Amino acid sequence: MTWQPFYVGDGTPRDVDLGEPPPWRRFPRQSLHREFQPPPGLVEAVNAALALRRPLLLTGAPGSGKSTVIEQVAQELKLGRTLRWHITSRSTLTDALYHYDALGRIHAQRLEGGRGADAGADDIAPFVRLGPLGTALLPGERPRALLVDEIDKSDLDLPSDLLDVLERGEFEIPELARYREDVVHVREAAENTLAALEKGRVRCTVFPFLVLTSNGERDFPAAFLRRCVRYTMPQPTVATLHRVVAAHLRVDEAQAGAVDTLVTAFVERLEAGESLAVDQLLNAVHVLTAQEAPAEDDARSVLELILRGLTHA
Ligand SMILES: Nc1ncnc2c1ncn2[C@@H]1O[C@H](COP(=O)(O)OP(=O)(O)OP(=O)(O)O)[C@@H](O)[C@H]1O
Numbered sequence: 441m442t443w444q445p446f447y448v449g450d451g452t453p454r455d456v457d458l459g460e461p462p463p464w465r466r467f468p469r470q471s472l473h474r475e476f477q478p479p480p481g482l483v484e485a486v487n488a489a490l491a492l493r494r495p496l497l498l499t500g501a502p503g504s505g506k507s508t509v510i511e512q513v514a515q516e517l518k519l520g521r522t523l524r525w526h527i528t529s530r531s532t533l534t535d536a537l538y539h540y541d542a543l544g545r546i547h548a549q550r551l552e553g554g555r556g557a558d559a560g561a562d563d564i565a566p567f568v569r570l571g572p573l574g575t576a577l578l579p580g581e582r583p584r585a586l587l588v589d590e591i592d593k594s595d596l597d598l599p600s601d602l603l604d605v606l607e608r609g610e611f612e613i614p615e616l617a618r619y620r621e622d623v624v625h626v627r628e629a630a631e632n633t634l635a636a637l638e639k640g641r642v643r644c645t646v647f648p649f650l651v652l653t654s655n656g657e658r659d660f661p662a663a664f665l666r667r668c669v670r671y672t673m674p675q676p677t678v679a680t681l682h683r684v685v686a687a688h689l690r691v692d693e694a695q696a697g698a699v700d701t702l703v704t705a706f707v708e709r710l711e712a713g714e715s716l717a718v719d720q721l722l723n724a725v726h727v728l729t730a731q732e733a734p735a736e737d738d739a740r741s742v743l744e745l746i747l748r749g750l751t752h753a
């Protein structure tokens with residue numbers, strides 16, 4: 441027997457209804473600020489970072505909730521929409537501060553010139569856009585929330601370059617500093633709000649709430665570590681996982697026993713040193729409790745598929 445509610449594998453076209461998606465896979469994506477259950481000690485770490493105006497460095501296993509923490513803090517403290525900077529080995533500090541579209545401006549100048557317009561009338565503002573870090577450093581009443589996600593994937597120098605800007609709390613956009621107008625209105629990251637910059641300077645007035653996340657794939661220099669409040673996401677317990685499941689999914693009484701078995705087995709595997717993510721458990725519970733749930737015999741093989749260890753693909 442196999443579980444084949446949608447795709448059967450016979451090549452015959454048919455109309456299928458995929459049923460409701462798991463709540464965390466609804467699009468446009470919803471914030472998970474209500475569902476997140478902070479592990480012990482995290483609340484204190486967030487508060488220390490807020491009080492000290494320091495970045496919070498979160499390390500922990502994949503799927504331990506590192507990237508979700510900021511959504512809850514930003515909502516609870518009304519810090520506005522979370523700014524996100526996803527780091528790769530190619531990320532540079534300048535990308536996160538601002539982007540200047542020099543080519544776009546040259547094209548626009550050519551077009552204007554062709555129409556016989558005054559060459560001095562060209563405007564730089566549409567070709568400059570602040571990045572997530574640049575936006576987080578804008579002056580304001582309330583701190584902005586900035587997620588610097590997966591900083592351990594960066595080039596070696598990036599963490600120190602980042603902390604250097606954060607220590608100073610300001611930067612300059614040279615293209616605007618040399619521009620003929622003193623004040624230029626440039627677009628912020630994520631939203632189309634305009635910020636007025638004088639002589640190309642961005643000067644922070646309140647330190648943003650920053651969360652840096654790392655899977656611990658590399659170590660950081662002590663000079664970097666001492667400037668952050670650090671917290672390691674702990675291995676979840678049976679009690680935490682029950683709370684997480686209940687926050688995300690409605691489990692009725694008839695299914696409670698099966699979910700209990702799943703949670704206990706999940707924690708046993710974690711304790712045995714296997715690498716598994718919380719969202720794998722959520723996926724397993726969703727499949728088990730969904731309308732198109734596999735019959736008992738099939739359930740075991742489907743759950744095995746979903747709950748495969750993360751040490752290899
Ligand atoms: N404590 C928790 N409470 C509620 N949901 C959680 C918790 N921990 C993890 N999750 C759920 O698990 C999923 C994965 O979380 P998230 O993406 O934040 O993990 P991560 O640590 O950033 O993983 P990665 O290192 O792979 O980026 C999210 O959908 C989140 O809702």
Ligand SMILES: [Mg+2]
Binds near residue numbers: 506653
């Ligand atoms: Mg993440």
